[in-house]
Amino acid sequence: MSSVLVTGGAGFTGRHIVNELADAGHQTVSYNRDFIEAPRPDVVSVQGELFDIPRLLEVFKAHDVDTIVHTAAISHPTYSLSFPLATFAANVEGTVAVFEAARLHGVKRIINFSSECVYGKTSAPVVLESEPVNPMTPYAVTKVTGEWLGQVYGDRYGIDVISLRIGQVYGPGNRMDEVMRDIMRGVVRDGSFSQDHGADHRYNLVYVRDVALAILAAVQAPETASARPLAYNISGTEYWTLSDVVKEVRIAFPDATVEIGPGTDPTLDLQGHFSIASAAADLGYESAWPLQRALGDYADWLSTHDF
Structure with a gap:
């Protein structure tokens, strides 16, 4: 089993990843800028900054x-x-510091979080990893940068x-603005949700517990003699319009009123x-949710829970 450190292990996705890794028997360290109580006895919680290489x-x-996640x-x-400046400081300088500390220590593997945002707007009906990146926000640019840093640290x-x-990503613990969170909070708390736009927007939705499964798969994936691709897509299997999602919500909660x-x-x-x-094919990832x-x-x- 690996000894895995998860940066942001108390965050929205991080907490699910920490639990999945610990359930699988990996020694798991949750690394956060604020002191956070360990979520369970078999997880170590550590306080520290991304920029603090020592x-x-x-x-x-x-x-x-x-291994680092x-x-x-x-x-x-x-x-x-x-x-934008704060975003670049955290997402680029912080990532370089983590990668450099990994190099100095001799870490074998890093699982690096990137994002769907690197693609920007796409015209292809199916998006492969070979699709050209077209970042449209500072955040997306930082994620492209992280991917290329990963390739350099791999090659060099x-x-x-x-x-x-x-x-x-949607699911338990999400505090950021996100339509699935808002729909589900409305349905569970008030029995209703309405929004004046968005029914025709298509989403590559992925439940947060599937994200944790993808991380576990990447941690446990066998070594490869050939070079890794720049990145892998991770999503659920469905490709929904928000209107499609609402139909499923109405089936699951027939007494709720949802209008988009x-x-x-x-x-x-x-x-x-x-x-x-x-x-x-490469990691053994399968959506289970x-x-x-x-x-x-x-x-x-x-x-x-509130969120």
Whole structure:
């Protein structure tokens, strides 16, 4: 088993990843800028900054870390339009520091969080990893940069860097603006949700527990003699319009009233259906959380949690 450090291990996706890794028997270290109580006895919680290479090296040595899952970031494209400098500091300088500490310690593998945002708007009906990147926000530019840094650290320093372009994540613990969160909170709390636009927008939705499964697959994937691709797409299997999603919500919650007006979401890129064939072939990733299963799980969570 690996000794895995998760940056941002107390964050939205990070907490699910930490639990998945620990459940699989990996020694798991959650690394966060604020002190956070360990979520369970078999997880170590450590406080530290991304930029603090001496601290990172201290933690790597203390826990014999051989694998890093790098999730910590300023993670909202719209926010990055207002705060580009802060976004670049966290997402580029912070990533370089983590990669450099990994190189100095001799870490074998880094799982690097990228994003669907690197593609920008796409015209292809199916989006392969070979699709040209077209970042439309400062956040997206930082994610492209992280992918290329990963390739350089792989080619030059021999670290096995696996970057994952993750679709639109939804599920327990999400505090950021996101339409699935808003729909589900409305349905669970008030029995209703309405929005005047967006029914025709298509989404590469991925439930957060599927993201954790993708990370586990990447951590456990066998070594390869050939070069890794720049990144892998990670998503669920479905490619839904928001109107399609609402139909499924009405099936799951027949007493709820959900109304969405026509059109697309002007704050999001229009993209084709993400192919996850490469992640399946190389990493062994399989989505286990189709929408109907995820809706029930998410509703159970929201019945006892604010987010």
